[in-house]
Amino acid sequence: MGHPPAFDGPVIAVSDLRMRYGDKDVLTGLDLEIEPGGVTALLGPNGAGKTTTIEILEGFRARSGGAVAVLGTDPEHGDERWRAGLGVVLQEWRDNGKWRVRELLAHFGEYYKPYSQSWDADELLQMVGLEAQAAQRVQTLSGGQRRRLDVALGIIGRPALLFLDEPTTGFDPHARREFHELIHRLTDLDGTTILLTTHDLDEAEKLAERILILAGGRIIADGSPDKLARAAATTAEVKWLDNSGTLQVHATDDATEFVRKLLATDGGTVTDLEVHRASLEDAYLTLVAAFEAGQAEAAVDTFKEATA
Amino acid sequence: MNTTLHAYSTGWKRGLIESRISLTTISDLMGFIMPTAISIAVLFFMRGADFEGAPVSLGSMNMPSLIGMNVVFGGLMSIIGTLSMDRTNGTLLRAKSMPGGMTGYLVGHVVATALYVLATVAVMLAAGLILFDGLEFDTPDRWLLFLAVVLMGIVTTLPLGAVLGALINNPKNMGLVMLPVMGSVAISGIFYPLAALPGWLQTIGQAFPIYWMGLGMRHAMLPDTMSAVEVGGSWRTLMMFGVLAAWAILALALAPRLLRRMARRESGSAVAARRAEMQRQWG
Known part of the structure; x- marks a missing residue:
């Protein structure tokens, strides 16, 4: 569903990534390479540096050291075209609460028009299961509905790479299952690589083809859920x-x-x-x-x- | 497709949508009507009060000043308030995550705020002309002057609001800006002629745009003989436009730099930290 990437090689390539806040080292030489396609989970305990890593990849945070290429470009120098190739779903978003759901999707889709064939608002609503809420104000959505809207806004420009940061935090089991089903639907549409962070192994095993465990500022295990379980x-x-x-x-x-x-x-x-x-x-x-x-x-x- | 132009036109649409949303949201509507209604009501009761034998009542005299004050207030406060709120709820970060999103967001808010200020001005002008005697607003040169001063006021206060809003990285610091703005109202000749204040206060009052907005509005709406109670006994038309323009140029030079800095610092964890701090404070 994404536009063809304008580069060859991995979607994400990171080597020796370092991040330091004051005198605290959060990332101490992280190496990571993700090829196009599929779902990769970045798994780690709270405070392991998952959000820091993903914010560096999204271009929202300047790193202390190391080399990073996302869609072939250093996130610190990514332009608007590069930005259009990314989808971002954050942990907790409460933006534009007074807007109506469909109105927000239709308007935000317009930002991507110079770059890609963005999703039609109604198709998106159907995909994330929010048709019934189309005319509702965003601030009246439940937590699970709100996050599904965030996913819709994340994929609206048919990104080559979608970031999901702790997407199910605070969900009840029902909302969680519905959300997992949504992620499965997303993976059926090819062309989008998904990187999700979670502190929940069960979630990582359910959703991802590849699990990277982040701890102590580095990747300490890397493989399919099967391979890691056998090891x-x-x-x-x-x-x-x-x-x-x-x-x-x-x-x-x-x-x-x-x-x-x-x-x-x-x-x-x-x-x-x-x-x-x-x-x-x-x-x-x-x-x-x-x-x-x-x-x-x-x-x-x-x-x-x-x-x- | 020119991407910059596209971001601007998307922002324009955003401004129109935001305005429509405000008009259909009760809390926004009340926030628009209440201050305007209260200030007009206060002036209405001042209709009987005279100022040192001036040809119009204190109420009629203050009506134009109040419109000028509302242009400055509306422009400053809504941009400052929106920027600081949108940083806490993630609206700004959302804009940052989309191509051309930051440009669209800012253009949208400039459009929405300008429309808001124009609507306030139109309502107050209509109420003023109906309720107060002695205003002179029946010739095209007065209409033109009125419009020119209002537009100048918008061009000055929106970027000024953006500068202040970009500097406040936390809604709890709103007071740091509110206080000096309120203070500047007290010494800006809005509710009482500046010429009646001590000389040093006059000097300070004339440093701020709010005095000049009030002066410009009085110039456009009061009989010419009323210029006698102004500083120097004159409307000082050129000086008025000059001071407002100087503020506008200063703000327009600073705003893009400060807004870029503000946008650069935006991230998910920054939003989360701000929200956590708010929750700690408000319970």
């Missing part, structure tokens, strides 16, 4: 309480051998021994928990061991 399952997690009663956790490829050695050398102090075949969910939840406890570096190492 995580080859390792097992061994937990026990040591002689001071502290919980110890160790990830290993060979749990039997590890436990044999542990019990041979502990002098009888190990209690509450547990061996757990890890799933991707386990590995990810451990990562998130450690992040929230402020142990970012250690968490990344553990996760890498688990999915290596």
Whole structure:
């Protein structure tokens, strides 16, 4: 559905991207390449730098270092034509609340006219399931309806690349499912590459063909949901309480051998021994928990061991 | 298709749509009618008061000044208010995410605000002519002068509003701008002739565009003998246009630069941070 890209190569190419706020490093050498087509999820705990990354790609934020090309152009120097090739759906948008839904779509479609054949407002309404709300004021829409309108505004210019930043945050299960169905419909129309950020593994597995896990300022895992799940399952997690009663956790490829050695050398102090075949969910939840406890570096190492 | 021209024409359409929306939104309509109605009512009760034997009442004298004040107020406040609100609710960021969107957004607001100011002026002019005695507004030269001063006022205050609006990055700082503007009204001869104030206050009052807008309106609507109560006993026509033009040039030179800076700083997390701060303050 997008216009043919005026360049060859990846839709997004990022190397050694760095971002620093004051003395806090948010991105520490992020490498990323996304080929045209499909849905890619950028998954990571809150505060991992997902929004920062996506804002740099959208051209809304200046980076501290590294090379970035989006649709073949550095976002910091993107012109209006480049802008027309992008669709942006943000976490929380409450703009133009007094406008009526159809009126807003029809008017915003006009901005794209010099660049592409923008969507007809009625077709779009049908696609995102808002025909019944066409004459309603935007501020009276529910959260889920509002986000579907945001998606309609995001794709209105038939973009080559669509950004969705945490699109289902704050949704109830029903709104969430409807939204997921909408994303599936979008992927049926070819020509648009979708990059979505989420902190929810389940959502990433449902929607994306490729998952990139962002933590500690870098991409620490990259692959299809299947591949990541298989990688995580080859390792097992061994937990026990040591002689001071502290919980110890160790990830290993060979749990039997590890436990044999542990019990041979502990002098009888190990209690509450547990061996757990890890799933991707386990590995990810451990990562998130450690992040929230402020142990970012250690968490990344553990996760890498688990999915290596 | 010329893309810049297209952005301007889309912005023009946006301005017309915004105006239509305002006319069909109760809260917007009340915001338009109430201040105008209240100020006309206040003047209406001043019809009986005379000023040092002048040929028209204090009410009739202040009516033109009030129109001048509303041009400045309408132009400044609606642009400042809109810019700061639209940064919090993401309207500005939305504009930034579309090709030519920023241009369209600004043109749209200039159009909508200009229409708003013109509508206010038309309503007040009609009310003034019907309710107040002693106004002189029956010759084409007065109509032309009136129109010229109003347009000059719009050209001056819209970019001035954009400059101030771009500088305020947070709605809570609105007061920082409201206070000096209110202060300048008090010493701008809107409600009482400037010549009756101490000399140093006269000097300060004449530095602001609001005095000159009031003067221009009085010039267009009051009998010529009324110029006797003005500073220097004259309408100072050239000086009036000159000072307004100087403000306009200053604002037009600064506005694009400040608006670009404002647009550059806009991002999703900036909007979210602003909104979070508002929520903390207002609960």
